[in-house]
Amino acid sequence: MQFQIECNSLKNNQMCLICEQLFQAREARLIVCSEKGDGYGDVCPECIGRGAHWIKTQLQQFSSKFSA
Incomplete structure (x- = not known):
C-alpha cells in the first residue's frame, strides 16, 4: 500500500478507511492506494493525528481482511 x-x-x-467515521474533507486529502495506484479510501484528520506507526498497524489489519 x-x-x-x-x-x-x-x-x-x-468516510475514513480506518475508523469508518464520516468527516468533511479539507484542503488536502490523504488517500490509501494499492501499488498500482487504485484508491482504497481516505484517512480522516483524527486518524492521521495518531501517527504513522498507528496508521501502519491499522492498514496491516485492513490488508489482512482482504487477503484472508
Missing part, C-alpha cells in the same frame, strides 16, 4: 496526497477543491463528506 502507498499514500497519495491530493489537493481537494470539493468540501464533501468522506
Whole structure:
C-alpha cells in the first residue's frame, strides 16, 4: 500500500478507511492506494493525528481482511 496526497477543491463528506467515521474533507486529502495506484479510501484528520506507526498497524489489519 502507498499514500497519495491530493489537493481537494470539493468540501464533501468522506468516510475514513480506518475508523469508518464520516468527516468533511479539507484542503488536502490523504488517500490509501494499492501499488498500482487504485484508491482504497481516505484517512480522516483524527486518524492521521495518531501517527504513522498507528496508521501502519491499522492498514496491516485492513490488508489482512482482504487477503484472508
